[in-house]
Amino acid sequence: MPMSNLVDVGLSHYLALSAALFAIGMLGVLMRRNVIVMMMSIELMLNAVNLTFVAFSRFRDNMDGQAMVFFVMTVAAAEAAVGLALAVTIFKRFREVNIRYFEHLKG
Amino acid sequence: MTLTAQDLLFYILGGLSLASALGVLLMTNPIYSALCLALTMVSLAGLYASMQAWFVAGVQLIVYAGAVMVLFVMVLMLFDLKSEVKAFSRGAVAGFMKLVAVGLMTGAFLAAIYNSADTLLGTSLAANVDGTASTKALAQMLFGKYVFAFEAMGVLLLIIAIGAVALSRIEGGTHADE
Amino acid sequence: MPQIQLGLGVDSTETIINVIKMFALFLLMVQLVPLLVWVERRGSAFIQNRYGPNRVGPLGLLQLLADAVKFLFKEEFRPKKGVAFMYYFAPVMALLPGALSFASIPLSVPIVLKGENWGPYNFVLQGYDLGIGIVFILGISSLGVYSLLMAGWGSSNKYSLMGALRASAQAISYELALSLSLVGILMVYGTFSFTEIVAQQQGPLTFNFMGTQQVWNWLPNWGIFFQPLGALLFFAATFAEANRLPFDLPEAEGELVAGFHTEYAGFKLLMFYIGEYGHMLVASCLLATFYFGGYNIPGVTPAEVTAFFAGFVGEGNLSQILTAVTYHVSLLLRVLLFLWIFIHVRWTLPRFRYDQLMDLGWKTMLPWALFNACATAVILWLFQK
Numbered sequence: 001m002p003m004s005n006l007v008d009v010g011l012s013h014y015l016a017l018s019a020a021l022f023a024i025g026m027l028g029v030l031m032r033r034n035v036i037v038m039m040m041s042i043e044l045m046l047n048a049v050n051l052t053f054v055a056f057s058r059f060r061d062n063m064d065g066q067a068m069v070f071f072v073m074t075v076a077a078a079e080a081a082v083g084l085a086l087a088v089t090i091f092k093r094f095r096e097v098n099i100r101y102f103e104h105l106k107g
Numbered sequence: 108m109t110l111t112a113q114d115l116l117f118y119i120l121g122g123l124s125l126a127s128a129l130g131v132l133l134m135t136n137p138i139y140s141a142l143c144l145a146l147t148m149v150s151l152a153g154l155y156a157s158m159q160a161w162f163v164a165g166v167q168l169i170v171y172a173g174a175v176m177v178l179f180v181m182v183l184m185l186f187d188l189k190s191e192v193k194a195f196s197r198g199a200v201a202g203f204m205k206l207v208a209v210g211l212m213t214g215a216f217l218a219a220i221y222n223s224a225d226t227l228l229g230t231s232l233a234a235n236v237d238g239t240a241s242t243k244a245l246a247q248m249l250f251g252k253y254v255f256a257f258e259a260m261g262v263l264l265l266i267i268a269i270g271a272v273a274l275s276r277i278e279g280g281t282h283a284d285e
Numbered sequence: 286m287p288q289i290q291l292g293l294g295v296d297s298t299e300t301i302i303n304v305i306k307m308f309a310l311f312l313l314m315v316q317l318v319p320l321l322v323w324v325e326r327r328g329s330a331f332i333q334n335r336y337g338p339n340r341v342g343p344l345g346l347l348q349l350l351a352d353a354v355k356f357l358f359k360e361e362f363r364p365k366k367g368v369a370f371m372y373y374f375a376p377v378m379a380l381l382p383g384a385l386s387f388a389s390i391p392l393s394v395p396i397v398l399k400g401e402n403w404g405p406y407n408f409v410l411q412g413y414d415l416g417i418g419i420v421f422i423l424g425i426s427s428l429g430v431y432s433l434l435m436a437g438w439g440s441s442n443k444y445s446l447m448g449a450l451r452a453s454a455q456a457i458s459y460e461l462a463l464s465l466s467l468v469g470i471l472m473v474y475g476t477f478s479f480t481e482i483v484a485q486q487q488g489p490l491t492f493n494f495m496g497t498q499q500v501w502n503w504l505p506n507w508g509i510f511f512q513p514l515g516a517l518l519f520f521a522a523t524f525a526e527a528n529r530l531p532f533d534l535p536e537a538e539g540e541l542v543a544g545f546h547t548e549y550a551g552f553k554l555l556m557f558y559i560g561e562y563g564h565m566l567v568a569s570c571l572l573a574t575f576y577f578g579g580y581n582i583p584g585v586t587p588a589e590v591t592a593f594f595a596g597f598v599g600e601g602n603l604s605q606i607l608t609a610v611t612y613h614v615s616l617l618l619r620v621l622l623f624l625w626i627f628i629h630v631r632w633t634l635p636r637f638r639y640d641q642l643m644d645l646g647w648k649t650m651l652p653w654a655l656f657n658a659c660a661t662a663v664i665l666w667l668f669q670k
Contacts, residue, residue, distance in 0.1 A: 007110055009117045012224045014158075017121045019216040021147075023209050024128045030205045031195050036183060037137050040144050043175070044128055047151055050167075058158040066241075067248045069163050073170060074260045078267040080175050084182050085274040091186055092277075100197075138438065145431065152424070165420030169464070173427025174457055180434050181450055238417030238477045 014055035021048035035090070035097045039083045046076045116157045124150040137188060141180045148172040161238035162245055299406055307388060307412045314387045318562045319349040321624060328625070329632045359551035364441050367548070371439030376549065376556035378432035383563025386422045388412025390570045391480050393580055393613040394587045396605040409480070410613060418479040419471065422571070423464055426526060430456045432560065433545050440548035449545040451534060451639060458646040459525035459532075465654035466518035469661040470575050473511045482508075483579030487586065493668050505583035508576040514657045516576045518650055523568035525646065527561060530631040534639055569623035573616060580616040587612070 025048060028041025050069045057065025091097055127150065130143030148171045155164035196202060236244075249257050323338075323346055330337030338345035363372050393410035415421050430453045437449020474482045490504040492511075509516045525532040546557050573579060582590070590611055594604040637645065 007114055009114045010224075012220050013117060013121075014154075015220045016217060017125070019213060019220065020125060021128050022216075023213040024125075024132055026212070027205070027209050028132045030209070031202065032132070033196055034137050034188075036179065036186075037131075037140050040131060040140060040179060043171075044131060044144060044147065047148065047171070051151060051154065054155050054158055054160050054163060058160065063244050063248050064252075066160055066163050066245050067253050069160075070166070070245075070249065071253075071256055071260060073166065074264065077170055077175050078263055080178065081267055081271050082274070084178060085271040088182060088185075089274055089277055097186065097188070142431075142435075149428070161415075161417040162420065165417055165424050168424025169420070169427050169460075173424060173430065173460070177427075177430050177434070177453055177457055180431075181453060184434065184438055184446060184450065238415070238420070239475070242417075242477070 011059040018048045018051040033098050120150045120153045138183050145176040162242040310388050310412050318559050321562050322349050325628050332632045356551050356555050364548050367441035368439045371435040375432045375436035376553040379557050379560030382425045382429035385425050386567040393609045396609045398602050417477045419477050437545040445545050445547050459522045462650035462654050463522040466515045468658045469512045469515040472661050486578045487581050507578040527564040531634040531637050569620045573619040580612040582615045
């Protein structure tokens with residue numbers, strides 16, 4: 001890749017960073033077995049999406065991106081709250097948060 | 108060719124956020140993962156500030172890094188888990204397929220970005236505004252065009268608060284049988 | 286070799302001046318700690334009808350120097366079961382929010398320095414001027430919770446962990462009341478930046494009332510006359526944020542064996558104290574900046590002060606520097622008064638119980654802060670007409 005692509009950071013650079021963060025978050029959801037770490041990886045994916053929105057808002061001179069970031073942040077915080085409440089309830093009942101104990105539907 | 112402060116900021120903060128995101132994925136102790144995620148959020152706030160989105164950066168610090176991640180860390184400290192023995196999913200074949208799948212998806216994203224770089228260049232760059240003016244524009248958008256979604260968020264937060272309190276009142280606990 | 290342009294100054298002289306200024310501001314914060322500790326120990330002694338430290342140096346002023354030397358020579362240990370990285374990093378993290386916040390508050394009036402060879406420099410006694418001052422400080426102080434959590438966890442001690450969890454729950458509860466009480470000030474002044482808020486508090490009290498503009502010459506244009514309830518809520522919430530009595534249950538002596546810093550001794554404990562006093566210092570500076578006019582001296586303008594000094598030492602840089610020093614001293618007087626009030630309250634009021642504390646934060650201060658924000662909005666809308 002020619003050196004001139006690295007200076008003059010533009011929209012593509014931010015999108016590439018956001019894609020990388022999204023991929024790492026997705027790997028976290030797929031590969032980690034702790035319920036809370038999976039929720040944290042979902043938060044990471046939502047943050048990557050926020051970065052995309054803000055980058056587009058900046059480089060397209062459009063304020064709608066930042067308004068979307070507001071809503072995504074609110075929904076993410078709300079989902080984290082309920083997810084943690086559920087995790088605490090599960091821990092109170094089973095004393096385990098490793099999902100390999102919860103893999104089978106109780107039949 | 109000059110490397111401006113904007114470029115340097117992007118590379119430093121972007122590198123920091125990538126490194127701490129990898130820390131979230133790879134650390135076996137979940138509390139370390141949570142602290143790495145907090146560092147990722149702080150570096151993302153720095154990136155937003157470098158893109159002149161001042162209010163979004165502030166809200167990211169206050170809400171995400173200062174409240175949501177503190178909640179995660181507090182819950183993990185209450186659980187008192189030992190360092191995980193089986194932190195990653197078992198099965199070599201399944202693990203390999205997951206890696207390949209995510210790699211293909213990322214490759215597709217990056218190829219799309221690289222190929223469309225010509226149309227993305229030459230876009231209209233927003234003017235550099237200071238914090239108050241950009242916040243005013245954001246507020247006008249939130250209360251004007253998206254006012255319905257804004258009020259719906261309020262209702263959502265109310266429902267979430269009631270739900271969390273209801274979940275925490277379920278009977279039983281780790282010492283309930285004793 | 287690509288050139289790198291940073292935003293620190295137009296040429297190397299200004300960059301060097303700015304870097305020295307940032308170091309000087311950090312040292313100012315750190316050097317205020319011995320003075321505050323001395324005031325606390327002597328002041329608490331007089332309140333409790335005993336002498337304080339009065340042997341080391343005149344009036345006991347060198348007591349903290351002796352304490353610092355003692356701390357430096359103490360044995361450096363760590364709990365064996367704890368997490369070493371968190372145990373060592375938590376005191377460092379305690380210093381960061383205070384230092385970063387203190388550097389973004391304007392401490393004196395902007396002056397213009399000029400010489401024959403070097404061009405006009407605008408010199409502000411402020412580390413960096415962010416357009417979003419208030420939001421930055423709120424964000425950074427919400428990051429200060431992590432030092433409590435890391436200290437509690439890294440100590441591997443049940444009492445430390447309980448203290449840390451209580452402290453962080455208290456901190457995030459009172460952050461809400463703090464932020465909402467500042468919304469009133471934001472609405473009145475219409476800007477986030479500190480320099481503009483202080484600049485708008487110059488001169489006599491001016492406001493629109495029923496269409497006419499009233500100017501009351503006998504009161505200065507300070508924020509407290511516009512936001513009395515907001516000032517009271519902000520004042521109470523900063524006590525909780527800095528973990529000071531009456532909200533200091535996380536460090537309760539006699540209940541939790543010193544809470545989250547039980548296992549710390551020596552220099553690491555001193556760093557926690559610097560962090561706590563730094564937090565108090567930032568809270569006092571914010572109180573002075575928002576509600577008490579910042580560095581403004583009621584009754585005079587900066588130009589008059591410069592002309593007064595120019596009468597003694599002539600025009601030029603020295604009169605400008607003396608103007609900056611005068612305004613800085615006026616801010617310091619207010620800040621020291623509020624710090625004395627912090628210390629006085631600590632030794633006067635009893636401590637809140639934990640459930641009383643959380644009740645106060647959520648059921649009393651949050652509704653009043655919301656009411657303050659709504660009332661301010663309604664009054665501003667009515668009186669703009």
